[in-house]
Amino acid sequence: MTDNNGALAGITVLDLTRVLAGPYCTQLLGDLGADVIKIERPGAGDDTRKFAPPFVTDDAGNETTESAYFMSANRNKRSVEVDLTSEAGQDIVRQLALQADVLVENFKTGNLAKYGLGYDDLKDANPKLVYCSITGFGQTGPYAQRPGYDFLIQGMGGIMSITGEAEGEPQKVGVPIADIMSGMFAAVAINGALRHSTVTGQGQYIDIGMLDTQVAWLVNQGMNFIHSGQAERLGNAHPNIVPYQVFKSADGHIVLAIGNDNQFRTFCDFAGAPELPDDPMFATNDARVKNRTETVAKIQAIIEQHPSQYWLDELEKMKIGCGPINTLDQVFADPHVLAREMV
Structure with a gap:
């Protein structure tokens, strides 16, 4: 981590996320100057530490033990190992949360509440806390308890149906775009909630569902369908502009x-x-x-x-x-x- 004097300097973010959507969100906050404290599992860490090869190379060109994938979403952070399944670990995280401005988590719906670390468990002791949950399907609705994965969300959210050649099979985007956009939506919402907290002294709870964000960023294609009943798969062509x-x-x-x-x-x-x-x-x-x-x-x-x-x-x-x-x-x-x- 390097010194950062960005717009969010002085803001402390407690990062209870792993893999990509959540870490990408907190990385953006770190890029803007926030002090991001990432909680990782003892002996294992974030899942993406093992998403390799390729590994990051050192200045001499030799492979390190750090995966390139992990580094793509975890710069500008400090990591600490904490066992959330233990009472001692839960107490450590609770104390950090009570001092934090922002908490971001992407556990399955309701899981952190089992450890006494849900929003309702913390908001009275830290009323300014902005608490953001990132899940596959949000906190409510018939799919709320399902796990969410980028590939599944791309399929369910419609982007694959409009990606690829017209006569070919549906295609996913070349990067995990559902994860990335969920992280970006979360980062934008957190910044808005921080402004609200600064003005009112009151934090907010933010519910980010990956399927929600996927549907939201269908943008022109989504609107095309709503108003015409059609949204074609056109390969590399544009649905509304030619050539x-x-x-x-x-x-x-x-x-x-x-x-x-x-x-x-x-x-x-x-x-x-x-x-x-x-x-x-x-x-x-x-x-x-x-x-x-x-x-x-x-x-x-x-x-x-x-x-x-x-x-x-x-x-x-x-x-x-x-x-x-x-x-x-x-x-x-x-x-x-x-x-x-x-x-």
Whole structure:
């Protein structure tokens, strides 16, 4: 852990979470300057300490015993081993909770209350406490007692049904996005509750359900379905904007993201197809969405005539959205990523 003088400096967070959704939340709070005290099981620690290989390497390039997975969600924290099943351990955590500003936990619904560490057990002795529970399905409802896992939530929450090729099988996202977004929702809610606590002196209880957050961030696709009864799986295409997808170039693939009709006309003029924006089938985004197959075929025939770098260089000059599809080695070597100190 390094010194951090961020916006949450002076805030103490008691972290009773493990794996990803909860740890990602508390890591964000630590990044903002909070003092995060992570409670781990004696002799085992967080489950993700064993999610390996790969292991973190030292300065000499040698493997350590620390998993890369664990380190992805547990920076800016201090860890302490405590046996929560023992009375002594429960008393230690209780004393920490009574001094904390925030407590975050992701035990199964009701489990911490068995140890006298639920919100109702602590709120009177520490009225300013912001207490956040992160579970698969929240504290109420018919699924409340079920365990929650990222993959299951992606399936149940609809994101897999709209991810993947139209004729292929449903696909999960390449990172555990249900966990990550639950952690982000929790961190935002905690910051709001901290503001309330500062103004009123009263803490709050926050109930984060992973399925809730998954449904919430269906955003435009969710709203599309609510108002039309449809939400298609379109592979790399956009449900509401055309052309806005991956295209095959002469030597690879690029992302082309044309956000409005003026950009479409500029692109077509440059690409040698000035007639397209004057054709009623392609003149507006509305028309292009309705004529998606024909539009994409026209654009694909244009893009495949030149290599990727040609399009990247020329379209950038015209401020038309166009980018490469980088592998991770390219991402972590990208000059902009390096300049922004992301590595």
